[in-house]
Amino acid sequence: MATTPLALPPTTQRPSAPPPRRAAEARRAAVQMVDTCSSVRELQQHHSKLVRLGLGTDNDTAGRLLRFLALSPFGDLHYALRLLRSLPRPDPFVFNTLLRSPSLLCDHHPLHLYSQMLLLSVSPNKFTFPPLIKSLCESSFLESGKQVHAHVFKLGFHADTYSQNNLINFYLTCGLEDDARLVFDKMLHRDVVSWTTMVSGCSRLGLVDVARELFDEMPERNSVSWNAMIAGYVQSGRFKEAFALFERMRDEGVALDKFVAASMLAACTGLGALEQGKWIHGYIEKSGIELDPKLATTMIDMYCKCGCLEKAFEVFNGLEEKGLSSWNCMIGGFAMHGRGLEAIELFKKMEKERVVPDDITLLNVLSACAHAGLVHEGKYYFEYMPQVYGIELKVEHFGCLVDLLGRAGLFEEAEKIITEMPMEADAGVLGALLGACKIHGNVELGDKIGRRVIELDSNNSGRYVLLANLYASAGRWDEVAHMRKLMNDRGVNKEPGCSMIEMCGVVSEFIAGGMSHPQAKEIYDKVDEMLQRIKSEGYVADTAGVLHDVDEEEKENPLYYHSEKLAIAFGLLHTKPGETIRISKNLRVCNDCHSASKLISKVFDRVIIVRDRNRFHHFCAGECSCKDYW
Template identity: 55%
Template sequence: MSAPSVTPIPITTISELKQHHSQLVRLGLASRPEHVRRLLAFLARDPAGVPYAARLLAHHPDPHPALFNPLFASLPPHHAAAFLALMLSLPLHPDHFTLPRLLPAAPLPLAAQLHALLLKLNFHSHAHSFNALLAAYLANGRADLASRLFGSCSSPGDLDVVSWTTMVGGLCRLGLVDDARKLFDGMPERNLISWNAMISGYVKAGRFLDALEVFDQMRALGIEGNGFVAASAVVACTGAGVLARGREVHRWVEQSGITMDEKLATAVVDMYCKCGSVEEAWHVFKVLPTKGLTSWNCMIGGLAVHGRCKDAIELFHEMEREDVAPDDVTLVNVLTACAHTGMVSDGHNYFNYIVQRYGIEPKMEHYGCMVDLFGRAGLLDEAKKVIDDMPMEPDIGVLGALFGACKIHRDLDLGEAIGWRVIELDPQNSGRYVLLANLLASAGQWVDVAKVRRLMDERNVSKEAGRSVIEIDGEVCEFQCGSLCHAQEKEIFAAVKDMMRKIRLEGYMPDTSDVLHDITEEEKEVPLQYHSEKLAIAFGLLRTRPGDTVRITKNLRVCRDCHEATKFISRVFEREIVVRDRNRFHHFKDGTCSCRDYW
């Protein structure tokens, strides 16, 4: 006679599960592992089912670790610890798969207790348990304990590639990238996860050129990459602003046969946008077989920061025609496009339209965009009204947008009031002090400028040095304001003087309004010559020919003088100069800028 059976039925509530369980009991099937596992899998999804799951396991006639183990990965740590206590009380010893499922989410006290249990059960040398313990200590920010555990092995050969990679990745996540690199260089064996852990670790730390150096090392060894490594390398190119390297990585992806999924394709689009070639970004975007919301947002945002407002708005409408609903990121990008081209009424209309049509609740960044929209146009009263009418207290970003607008439009009274408020909200940001000092200096209030300087000294806040990066023929060079450390130092300084002399002959006049010191105009002009972008452009002129494009990435906002000078340089030396600053892109060509001096 065959054993009774029960047809599985869909279970949606605990009440239905109890009915199903009672049916299994009546049929004598309640103890069968396949039925118990199904019941437990459902109960683990809902915290309300945890007590029932505990009773089910406590009364099981033949408990086994295989019944408990699936629960540990899905339960919150405190529930998982309670089930482990139940397991030990039965008494039932964990197996090799129990503790590795408990450890990843374990807080430090629980991880330490599980470490002791591993030693007691003699699972300490088991690879899965050992690696899970490493990961738990690193996840809790205890690199010291993880390193001590890692170093407890008698020889590196006792560690597998997962152990090494866990340490490298964990140290990178904790910002200890130099320590991670030492371990990475000493690895007896590496896999793709290892390479990506080191590359992405450098990327997250903002050390983009180091990330590309590791990527080059991987390629030199003939190791085939995957989508994760490719995405990390593309993001490194984006961060460094190195277009030629970005193109090279893009070609490598295509030649390697790596699948260009939406995530990777979006990273490539973003790279081209942020490295100054919005046309190449558009080409990649256009041929995407499927475009998700992230892809649309990336391309619209790219067009916006390049000052191509009409193209950004048209793409937004195309997205609507494709029935892709915008989100809060889309709204930021559309408002940014309008703000960068002075389309005030359009920006205001789009804000109302997108919010009402798509039910998007405006967030802090959206109000910041509206303040920026009005502020750039000199409508400071309207910008202030946006802040006054906000349903939340303005943050540093919103107030900073109004502060910047006051500096641009020389509103001393409002600017000074907002400036001191911004400094108190963001006391370690040197840019806030410099902006206020510039505003005060433009009004000749040198006593107040000195007060700002003293406050910086008292708070040990140093002015962030201007830095500009230029990529020429695959070589990446960084220049810092006022100083130069380069093999062609003499030639570059000579080129700067020649460059400035020639554009003066064409009508350029230095703008010294942002120079803080109360000195003569002639003295003020000297430091302007050696701003980092001027040094980088001079180097670019030495290494390029008329008709070439020179691309500069700057860490700060371009100053008025450098903006004006670069317009003259582009015409006199017949170069297209693309400058990516903290806020946007400027395309200088034939004596004009793509921003039309609205920035």
């Protein structure tokens, strides 16, 4: 947008009058030419001609000029406001056009323009309040919005559905569900937008059950309504409910559009439901749904996080135009699969394509280096990208570097980074170092760092468990007991391990020692068979991390029935020989399950792909893609 002030054309010139008919045609042609403008300079030329034709103060003509100046990405709001001041008797259309300008909030408070409208005795109409309320909503001007609400009521627009819908959205955006509900309940006529706005807004505020009640009460629904509710479930992590609602949507014959597709791909990502994701991908292709950058990135992310990296790369390479988010997503995909060198190569290709990286790119590259043990490369890009591209380093970048150095056992360097950080180290940064202490058995440093982490993130059960595991590995059972007591005293509950596996479009969920699955007996029998066979290959339960000072035999039993072992057994029961087994887990894979999974992949001749909280593990022929570095 131009920022240099542009002078308005003079209004005092008096051209010689052409014949009336030719003059009318010239004026009509000049006015129509305004609609073809592509720059402010071109519009200024047309404006000058309109002034010479005597149309400089005509509201209809000014409205066309303002439409470009206020709404076009190539417009100039300052020029538009000067044009407004030059009009002797502006009408509501002129002000309404300006109120729709997305640039209005940059330098001008929307209420100033509305106040000017009232001072000039220009009466608002039903097209005035929706854009005005929307502009205030986007900036969360709560008090201003309430004043406008009073005017809506005072001037008799309380029955206007468009104004009321925007007021509902305004209050929900400001986090005032009760106020929004009051407006909604008092509406004389509610349309599908009214209901959908309530559903979407309540979902954003975390009131998903309230949103569902409203959704079920809706007299009619469209695809936007369905997506609002499905997206609400996805954003709150309630993926199974999103799937159930999606199935109901399909049963009712509602067509899948790109917005619902994006929400459901995100749900597939959350559950690791690859088959469902593939079905949605196929539907998108068959239905001709536009694969815009946002949808493409969501699809790439789904394939990456469902363990199908090759398919993600295929989608990525098939994009005619790759946005920054697509590059970032693909680099992040290589990172989480431990393919650090490929992530770096893709970043280099991104540079050759002249795509400018951002802070997320740097975070993904550093993560790729950390998961692959590429210490030199990680340190290089940590300095290179901020210097070359001006990327501002954030606490997450320092956390990634500390993770990289800690995993490599470079504790002095990691501590130096923490000490010299320009901001205070948070629980994420210190937690990365604590995790490295656990990997390398550095109890002394882990004890010092772990206590700081717990105080910074006192409600996170994982912090206590990690430090307790470190103590347990050193046989310091008094400290283990202290950690358990601290958790109990603070009401912190350990997050249960949970593994999910998809079979025939249905996602089954397992917890350690759980018996709720209808095939529990067959699954446990299969686990026992798995353990017997891998013991002959040298498997010995790794009991170092079990938080009990008991005999080794007692420690082994809980390990045998960890959630991922149950999920693998279920996969072996329900897949053909040679088929890949894909599992998603909410916590980090423990050492024992990691060792067992390697041997199971060898004994049963299977590829087993496990996504844990941090990364992917590809088990094949007795080896893991992480090379035991995770």
